[in-house]
Amino acid sequence: MEKALKKLVAFACIHLNLAEEDALYVYQMLLGHYKGLPPYEGDIDEGSLRALDRPDEIRKELAEHLLKMGYVGKRLDEEISFLFGAVTPLPSKVNERFHVLRQTDPFKATEYLYNLAVYSDYVKKSAIEANVHFDYMASWGKQIEVSINLSKPEKKNSDIAKLLGAPKVSEYPPCALCYQNLGYYGDDKHADRSNLRFVEIDIEGEKWYLQFSPYGYFKRHCILFARDHTPMEISPRVFKALLGFVDLFPHYFIGSNADLPIVGGSILNHEHFQGGEHLLPLTKANMRKRLVEKGSLTVDVVDFPVSTLLVRSPNKAELLLAAEKILSCWRVYDDEENGIFSQTEGKKHNTTSLICRKEEGVYFLYMMLRNNRCDETYPDGIFHAHPDKFHIKSEGIGLIEAGGLFILPARLKRQMAQVAECVEQKYTLEEAKKHFDDIEPFWVSVEKIRETGESIEDYLGDVCQNILKDVAVFKEDGVGQAGIARFVEACEL
Ligand SMILES: [Zn+2]
Structure with missing residues (x-):
């Protein structure tokens, strides 16, 4: 020793x-x-x-x-x-x-x-490199990214929602993102953080901390977290913080999860952003339609399934004003034809996931329009992965995935190998059950792969692109696209 x-x-x-x-x-x-x-x-x-x-x-x-x-x-x-x-x-x-x-x-x-x-x-x-990661050519002619993360535990939406509503228990450190983790040895409930180091950054007069993610999903995956244990919010203050970050570190993107469960990330009770040196598929997409051009400000609908407005300007104040108008309009916006209701039974449903970049002095703010309403047909979320995809992914679709980089649970590595074996050995369901205990939910996968002859990777990629289509509040058809244009008009930019 x-x-x-x-x-x-x-x-x-x-x-x-x-x-x-x-x-x-x-x-x-x-x-x-x-x-x-x-x-x-x-x-x-x-x-x-x-x-x-x-x-x-x-x-x-x-x-x-x-x-x-x-x-x-x-x-x-x-x-x-x-x-x-x-x-x-x-x-x-x-x-x-x-x-x-x-x-x-x-x-x-x-x-x-x-x-x-x-x-x-x-x-x-080494753990990050061991993950499965591949690109998939999506139906709109651009690639999305799919990964099977072997280190990340799978979380349920209902647990995340519960956590947000939970009273603050006197735990130490209070949560996984609190600064009190710095140097913490670890215990049964809390991770070991003796070797954690983060740096303090001042953005618009507020203190933030920057660190890298231990099991990063992409190149230089970093986390910017608030000093105080306060819940996630989407607000003009957050727009300013994101723009302030890309002023300081223009080689990184920075994004914020939505502030509501189902459409947000896994930690809603401590404000944080995610960023890094990576271009998410959404930010590589083409523009579908320009809806606003006013001075140096432009607003386009991005050619991507998740309903996204790209607000662009070299002028920060101009961009902030537009983003504020879009947000405040969206918060209360209803579109019956597209099934969008901003409130039901006193609960708010409309919010946005954000991705911000800066390129050659121009600010890019991707505003993904999100809604977390549930109904009888879709008790886990209307604009969430639908139940026919739950065997692949049931967790909330946060900003990284809505941006086109899927992080699928570790169990899929084993389950997809079983699917491949069932296809190869031409097992019937009864035979397959003798070999694999939990194959039944995956029988649809076996049948689909048999029918199409596609690879496991193509199968997973196709499921992921269809999840993006489920997530879209304004679908890509005529009704949806007329809807998003109507919404932008209502923003009075
Ligand atoms: Zn915290």
Whole structure:
């Protein structure tokens, strides 16, 4: 163990900016943590450490020793995070370096923070690379992205809705996004966060924190979260915050989930945005129709199933005004012909998911029009994935997926292999049931693949594009498109 710890410290000096003058101090602290391990007197091969692009080898060696010392399961993960946290520079140092870099080059600043997150074992690069990820050519002639995420637990819409309404329990840390996670060792209910580092960012006079997602869905998937534990909102204040972020980091997009369950993301009770160095399929789509052109402001309907308005302008004030008008009009907008009701039984249904980018001085705000109403036919959401797709995806369709990048649950890797086997072996349902316990909901998949001869990937891609069509409040037919044009007119831009 003493050798593994010395290696960890040397690794941190090379990859984590641990100062040479702190190395001995940290090493001795760690030896003391394990009740007086003797120092390792031999040399460490720094050349081989330098070549590492991730900490896996170091983690593996530490884990082997920790297992022998009796650390198992979650305790083992917590202790490994603790060790990486101990050799990662203090939050103040990380903040200082990030902001020094940001002054001259925001790209270098975010790269610094990302690499620190990888080498400190917070961003699980190998786990991310193990995910299944492929592109699918959608019916509108552009690709959507489909991934099977092996690390993300599947959540139910009803649980998310419950969480939002739940009284604030006296838990510590209060939630997974609260700043109190910084340096938290972890316990039965809370994840280990000893190795977490985030930086403080000032946007429009408000404090936000920026960190990278441990199981990122795309390149440089980052999370910007509010200092205070306050619920998600979609408001002019949020438009300003998004625009402020792309002013600071124009090489990233930033987006916000809607502020209502079913159409939102998994955490509604702590305000946060998601962003990164990636172009979501929605932001690569063509324009279907220009509805407004006024000065330097344009509003287009995007050629994409999810009903999206792209509001564009180089003038921030002009864009903000248009976005505010669209939002306030949408909040109370009804369109009976398209089944859109903004309120029923005192419950509000209309909201937007947002994606913001900046390109050559022009702001792009994608406003996805969303509605979370349910009825007898669709008790889980009218503009949500319909039940014939639940075996593939039943969770809420948040901004990333509505933007065309699907994150499907880990179970599908196993279930799709079973589907493939049923197709290949020409099993009947009765035979298949003997081999696979939970094949029945997937029998529709087996039959469809048999009928079309398509690959598993094409099958999944097709389901995903159809989910996007379910999500659309204004469908792509004549009635829907006339509806969205009527709505934009009503906004009086
Ligand atoms: Zn919180």
